[in-house]
Amino acid sequence: MQTDIHTHTTFSDGSDLSTMVGAAEDAGLNGIGLTDHCIVTADAFGRRSKYDLVETYERRRELIETVRTDVDVSLYDATEMSYVERDVDAIREFLRTADFDYTVGSVHFAGEYDYTSDAPYVDVSAEARRAAVERYYDAVVSLVESELFDVLGHLDLPERLETLRGHSRPNDYDRVATALAASRTVPEVNAGRINRSLGRLHPNPSMFSRFEDHGVEFVLGSDSHRPDELTDRVPALQASIDDATIELVEINEVLA
Numbered sequence: 001m002q003t004d005i006h007t008h009t010t011f012s013d014g015s016d017l018s019t020m021v022g023a024a025e026d027a028g029l030n031g032i033g034l035t036d037h038c039i040v041t042a043d044a045f046g047r048r049s050k051y052d053l054v055e056t057y058e059r060r061r062e063l064i065e066t067v068r069t070d071v072d073v074s075l076y077d078a079t080e081m082s083y084v085e086r087d088v089d090a091i092r093e094f095l096r097t098a099d100f101d102y103t104v105g106s107v108h109f110a111g112e113y114d115y116t117s118d119a120p121y122v123d124v125s126a127e128a129r130r131a132a133v134e135r136y137y138d139a140v141v142s143l144v145e146s147e148l149f150d151v152l153g154h155l156d157l158p159e160r161l162e163t164l165r166g167h168s169r170p171n172d173y174d175r176v177a178t179a180l181a182a183s184r185t186v187p188e189v190n191a192g193r194i195n196r197s198l199g200r201l202h203p204n205p206s207m208f209s210r211f212e213d214h215g216v217e218f219v220l221g222s223d224s225h226r227p228d229e230l231t232d233r234v235p236a237l238q239a240s241i242d243d244a245t246i247e248l249v250e251i252n253e254v255l256a
């Protein structure tokens, strides 16, 4: 693992940018991707105000330029964009304008569903939970087919939620793998919950072989919001993919 492609700074819900970069250096990485959250239009969940990189990316870019001169690690000026199907045109336009080093596309919500909290699913039937999960994978396939993104973020996010865990089916992973095999977009192995709640990687390692069967290669991201998370997750991520049946690729090769 040379580059951690997925981290957050105070330009979204993470920590001071230079401390994140310092943690990457201390972890022995050659590169760190600064992928603050980005939402292009106001949504029903009101997150636009918190994740306003649309307005602040130029300020962050200046800071990245400054920090870059002091460190040996490569800094990627990147973003984690929330993919919302009806906003595809606005997303395309913004990404063209901002011209990030690379973009991670992530589904955090789709239609009426929010995949970042258990709350909406606590009192619903198994059928309703499955419907939410199925809608999630529809959005993921649509994200990949849009060809807007270099990287697909945490491809089985519903597994993170206690209420939706176990409702992802092998066929969902096959659909995503098929779409990825036909796309320029590469998925990430995401370690955002490797040490808590879920206790494993995204995607579920028991599904790795389905991606290998399609010749799909992965980049690696810790999804850290704090320097100590990066410090813990990078070696844990490295250890857990060491003998996994998964093909890896470095982000600089993806972008070459």
Ligand SMILES: [Zn+2]
Binding pocket: 080, 106, 108, 153, 154
């Ligand atoms: Zn995310």
Ligand SMILES: [Zn+2]
Binding pocket: 006, 008, 080, 223
């Ligand atoms: Zn993230």
